[in-house]
Amino acid sequence: MKRKILIIVFIGLLSLTSVVEARLRVLASYNYIADLVEKIGGDNVKVTPLAKGYKDPHYVTPRPSFIAKMRKADLLIINGGQLEIGWIPPILKKANNPRINPGNKGFLDLFSFIDGIDVPKEISRAHGDVHPDGNPHFHLDPENILIISGVIRDKLIDLDLSHKGIFTKRHKEFVEKWRKKMSEWEKALEKFSGKNVVQYHKNFDYFLKSFNMKQLGTLEPVPGIPPSTKHILEMIEVINNKGAEFIIHDVYHMKKPSRFVNRETGVKLVVLPHDVGSVDEAIDIVSLFDEIVRRLLK
Numbered sequence: 001m002k003r004k005i006l007i008i009v010f011i012g013l014l015s016l017t018s019v020v021e022a023r024l025r026v027l028a029s030y031n032y033i034a035d036l037v038e039k040i041g042g043d044n045v046k047v048t049p050l051a052k053g054y055k056d057p058h059y060v061t062p063r064p065s066f067i068a069k070m071r072k073a074d075l076l077i078i079n080g081g082q083l084e085i086g087w088i089p090p091i092l093k094k095a096n097n098p099r100i101n102p103g104n105k106g107f108l109d110l111f112s113f114i115d116g117i118d119v120p121k122e123i124s125r126a127h128g129d130v131h132p133d134g135n136p137h138f139h140l141d142p143e144n145i146l147i148i149s150g151v152i153r154d155k156l157i158d159l160d161l162s163h164k165g166i167f168t169k170r171h172k173e174f175v176e177k178w179r180k181k182m183s184e185w186e187k188a189l190e191k192f193s194g195k196n197v198v199q200y201h202k203n204f205d206y207f208l209k210s211f212n213m214k215q216l217g218t219l220e221p222v223p224g225i226p227p228s229t230k231h232i233l234e235m236i237e238v239i240n241n242k243g244a245e246f247i248i249h250d251v252y253h254m255k256k257p258s259r260f261v262n263r264e265t266g267v268k269l270v271v272l273p274h275d276v277g278s279v280d281e282a283i284d285i286v287s288l289f290d291e292i293v294r295r296l297l298k
């Protein structure tokens with residue numbers, strides 16, 4: 001009897017292990033990507049985000065554990081547009097996992113599916129510009145979330161055809177929910193349509209375009225370059241001449257320059273989350289947008 005129970009337990013454990021192993025192992029450079037993969041893949045994928053949501057996405061310090069994770073991964077999904085240029089390529093090289101190398105089936109660059117803002121005719125990192133391929137912060141346009149959720153669904157199906165039905169179903173449910181939220185956000189932000197906005201870094205270009213807000217300028221003279229006194233004074237003059245609704249600042253840059261401009265112009269300073277996990281309220285992609293809208297309306 002004891003032996004029989006042991007055999008049953010053993011078989012049970014074996015089947016559990018095979019279920020776990022059958023799940024696609026997905027690595028996502030940022031939290032918002034991991035959340036989309038989870039929403040579409042559900043229990044059939046095991047997704048791990050690499051960067052922390054509250055840090056500057058341009059400058060991630062790779063940990064040794066990233067290499068171990070890359071060695072085991074079936075799929076690596078990156079934001080692209082050179083956002084990960086400083087940290088993904090070196091660890092990808094060290095991990096030496098051909099499955100997830102660029103050009104192979106287990107590698108997905110989301111930016112390549114997007115109609116980018118500020119995409120230059122000729123690529124250059126002149127003056128230290130950290131957006132040499134164009135603005136990489138495309139996920140803050142809700143329409144782009146629809147595009148990349150479809151791209152992620154297709155990739156999951158490509159790697160695990162046996163779960164095509166469930167991936168398709170979950171994606172459809174997500175899109176329905178997302179479209180409802182999009183009309184809620186559009187309605188809530190309608191009153192800012194056509195208004196001028198100033199940003200610290202160009203995190204929200206896609207968001208502003210999507211909700212028809214006008215970008216007056218940025219406090220960084222070039223993406224990635226801290227503001228000079230001369231540039232700040234010029235921006236203050238532009239704001240005083242043309243008027244602005246907000247100064248948008250992210251959660252990770254020093255707020256001193258934005259606070260100064262806020263004091264000098266009286267324009268409202270709003271700190272906005274840029275990724276899932278960048279503030280406590282942004283627990284997934286839906287609540288990230290909810291929280292951005294809530295802070296703008298506050």
Ligand SMILES: [Zn+2]
Binds near residue numbers: 058131136137202223
């Ligand atoms: Zn940037």
